[in-house]
Amino acid sequence: xxxxxxxxxxxxxxxxxxxxxxxxxxxxxxxxxxxxxxxxxxxxxxxxxxxxxxxxxxxxxxxxxxxxxxxxxxxxxxxxxxxxxxxxxxxxxxxxxxxxxxxxxxxxxxxxxxxxxxxxxxxxxxxxxxxxxxxxxxxxxxxxxxxxxxxxxxxxxxxxxxxxxxxxxxxxxxxxxxxxxxxxxxxxxxxxxxxxxxx
Numbered sequence: 001x002x003x004x005x006x007x008x009x010x011x012x013x014x015x016x017x018x019x020x021x022x023x024x025x026x027x028x029x030x031x032x033x034x035x036x037x038x039x040x041x042x043x044x045x046x047x048x049x050x051x052x053x054x055x056x057x058x059x060x061x062x063x064x065x066x067x068x069x070x071x072x073x074x075x076x077x078x079x080x081x082x083x084x085x086x087x088x089x090x091x092x093x094x095x096x097x098x099x100x101x102x103x104x105x106x107x108x109x110x111x112x113x114x115x116x117x118x119x120x121x122x123x124x125x126x127x128x129x130x131x132x133x134x135x136x137x138x139x140x141x142x143x144x145x146x147x148x149x150x151x152x153x154x155x156x157x158x159x160x161x162x163x164x165x166x167x168x169x170x171x172x173x174x175x176x177x178x179x180x181x182x183x184x185x186x187x188x189x190x191x192x193x194x195x196x197x198x199x
Contacts, residue, residue, distance in 0.1 A: 112180030134177030141181030
């Protein structure tokens, strides 16, 4: 049976993170888990996505060897793209997995999204929603889910605005989330332990 899958975006340049004083690739910055043990931001993101049980694809740049190694250590499929923007990254990923019944799109620096969050968005798509995303305190969050009918449009995206141009307020299902669905690592991370993830 076909299932929606998760696309994790890890092909950006992280310029905001570096301008704010962060060193290196923000996706490799260390984030303490609920026990205080540090892990790379992207590692935490991928772990939650894996725990959802959904198909998973990481998209990154060919030169990001440390990110590719991190994914390999977790046995996660990787697509390498010399992308000029997030739209192009999403398009390449969707073209690589056209057999999925929908796509959940999430930036790799959102380590606070849980496996349950992925399952809720995937469930909404499986139950007939064309588009679905989380909101928290009236702010839009991730992941953003698109049903199979959006495959052609997603596969032709360009630029750096992701899939925003495809969002339709009349068709978008908004789900109430938690603070983690809007939190990212664009700014250097303080040593605050990650809240314990829901099983």
